Amino acid sequence: MKQNSKARRITPSELLNVQEAAVYIRLAPRTLYNYASVGLLRSYKIGFKLAFRKEDLDGLIVVRPTRRSQIPA
Numbered sequence: 001m002k003q004n005s006k007a008r009r010i011t012p013s014e015l016l017n018v019q020e021a022a023v024y025i026r027l028a029p030r031t032l033y034n035y036a037s038v039g040l041l042r043s044y045k046i047g048f049k050l051a052f053r054k055e056d057l058d059g060l061i062v063v064r065p066t067r068r069s070q071i072p073a
Helices: 018-025 029-038 054-063
Strands: 015-017 044-046 049-053
Touching: 015 018, 018 029, 018 049, 018 054, 029 049, 049 054
Parallel strands: none
Antiparallel strands: 015 049, 044 049
16 A cells, blocks of 8 residues: 655654653543543554644643533443
8 A cells, every 4th residue: 555655754752652641631541541542532552552642632622521421422
């Protein structure tokens, strides 16, 4: 399969691990896993671990649900 030559590669320096992201966004790590699993937050696999871009976390700050009922099942 041919790769898109315009696709930008993400460098490791752009990514935060789950613990770093949790501190940055002030959420529990489990919440980040949940948001990633339901598609509220883009995540990247590095080996067996998840990582997040700061840009994606910043976007979540703006749209983060305020009530549990607003999180999709």
